[in-house]
Amino acid sequence: MPGDKSISHRSLMLGALAVGETQVTGLLEGEDVLSTAAAMRAMGADIVRGDDGTWRIHGVGVGSLLQPDAALDMGNSGTSTRLLMGLVASHPITATFTGDASLSKRPMGRVITPLSQMGASFESAPGGRLPLTLRGSSPVVPIEYRLPVASAQVKSAVLLAGLNTAGITRVIEPVPTRDHSERMLRGFGAELSVEEVDGARIIAIHGEAELRPQTITVPGDPSSAAFFAVAALLVPGSDLIIENVGLNPTRAGIFEVLRQMGGHIAEVNPREVGGEPVADLHIKHSDLSGIEVDPAIVPSMVDEFPVLFVAASLAKGTTTTTGLEELRVKESDRITVMAQALSAAGARVEEREDGLVIEGTGGEPLRGTANARVKTHLDHRIAMSMAVAGLVSQDGVEIDDTAPIATSFPTFEGLLKEAAA
Numbered sequence: 001m002p003g004d005k006s007i008s009h010r011s012l013m014l015g016a017l018a019v020g021e022t023q024v025t026g027l028l029e030g031e032d033v034l035s036t037a038a039a040m041r042a043m044g045a046d047i048v049r050g051d052d053g054t055w056r057i058h059g060v061g062v063g064s065l066l067q068p069d070a071a072l073d074m075g076n077s078g079t080s081t082r083l084l085m086g087l088v089a090s091h092p093i094t095a096t097f098t099g100d101a102s103l104s105k106r107p108m109g110r111v112i113t114p115l116s117q118m119g120a121s122f123e124s125a126p127g128g129r130l131p132l133t134l135r136g137s138s139p140v141v142p143i144e145y146r147l148p149v150a151s152a153q154v155k156s157a158v159l160l161a162g163l164n165t166a167g168i169t170r171v172i173e174p175v176p177t178r179d180h181s182e183r184m185l186r187g188f189g190a191e192l193s194v195e196e197v198d199g200a201r202i203i204a205i206h207g208e209a210e211l212r213p214q215t216i217t218v219p220g221d222p223s224s225a226a227f228f229a230v231a232a233l234l235v236p237g238s239d240l241i242i243e244n245v246g247l248n249p250t251r252a253g254i255f256e257v258l259r260q261m262g263g264h265i266a267e268v269n270p271r272e273v274g275g276e277p278v279a280d281l282h283i284k285h286s287d288l289s290g291i292e293v294d295p296a297i298v299p300s301m302v303d304e305f306p307v308l309f310v311a312a313s314l315a316k317g318t319t320t321t322t323g324l325e326e327l328r329v330k331e332s333d334r335i336t337v338m339a340q341a342l343s344a345a346g347a348r349v350e351e352r353e354d355g356l357v358i359e360g361t362g363g364e365p366l367r368g369t370a371n372a373r374v375k376t377h378l379d380h381r382i383a384m385s386m387a388v389a390g391l392v393s394q395d396g397v398e399i400d401d402t403a404p405i406a407t408s409f410p411t412f413e414g415l416l417k418e419a420a421a
């Protein structure tokens with residue numbers, strides 16, 4: 001599996017803030033991560049990819065980001081936008097963020113609110129959307145912020161702003177979300193503590209921090225592996241090993257849910273890579289059964305619901321998902337878009353406000369989309385999920401646009417052809 005997208009973004013950002021040379025291997029070279037690299041270059045970092053695939057970053061130091069000359073084009077990437085807004089907020093610079101049609105529909109108010117409390121100011125398109133101009137300032141004031149939505153991007157934006165803020169910036173997380181920022185900030189030498197009080201996590205970062213350059217190996221992306229895991233579970237006769245899959249517990253919910261459905265997924269050669277748990281996954285075709293997915297697991301598989309819906313469409317019985325409101329503000333409205341896409345392919349799907357209820361075929365292939373092209377709405381995960389659905393359909397699935405796949409998984413098509421062969 002190619003490198004984890006979340007960890008790749010963060011390694012470029014923190015490397016760009018550490019004085020000295022950070023080396024990164026296994027970086028995901030997808031468009032989203034390249035948007036982050038371009039933005040960090042525009043703010044003064046020297047970032048070069050060697051012929052051997054190692055990325056070398058010479059950072060400017062916390063507090064020393066430069067004002068970019070032109071607007072920062074974030075493409076399709078919500079993670080780049082929201083995390084970089086955090087970084088810019090506590091620097092005395094102004095930056096304008098722009099993005100594609102999908103990103104320009106996504107809510108930025110969730111980061112504008114805490115960063116405004118710290119002292120940054122914003123001008124945005126109506127509804128707190130891109131294009132958006134952020135005037136950072138220094139010094140800003142440390143805040144204590146309780147996350148109103150379970151979002152690692154919002155958490156990370158506040159923590160990254162806290163890096164260049166004198167005093168202690170705290171984020172209270174009632175529901176745990178992916179903790180890559182916390183792990184990597186510590187790895188770079190920031191003083192960061194995590195406490196659990198009444199089930200909530202309180203993350204405190206001490207600024208102003210000085211970061212030390214690191215040598216990082218990025219583990220493989222579990223969100224990318226999920227497409228192949230579901231493909232192997234669904235296609236009769238499959239016996240697949242997916243190498244190098246990050247299994248951080250805040251990310252690995254999909255494999256747990258697929259096992260609850262009866263999926264054979266074994267972890268082979270467990271190890272640690274870049275401070276994160278990693279294993280190879282051995283997956284065999286399995287007869288899946290529908291389940292009620294516990295909403296408590298949602299944050300640890302928030303990006304994997306589109307492909308879980310595909311698995312549910314072939315399972316025996318009913319799968320019910322709830323608590324998925326956040327899916328409506330991802331690269332597309334993943335509840336409505338997947339309901340439409342799977343229905344067009346012949347699955348039995350009922351859309352509810354906070355999830356889907358899916359009546360599976362019990363292993364029978366879907367019909368496929370003979371006359372209707374699936375609309376992917378610039379959403380890579382819709383495209384890849386429906387490609388997996390195509391593998392288990394009679395007539396195949398046709399999608400309108402494969403280009404978005406390159407945002408997170410440029411090698412997807414080649415690997416899928418190989419695995420399918």
Ligand code: S3P
Nearest residue numbers: 006079150151152153154302303
């Ligand atoms: C991410 C956090 C999640 C996830 C996204 C990557 C991150 O977004 O959907 O793909 O790297 O922090 P939210 O914070 O909006 O849940």
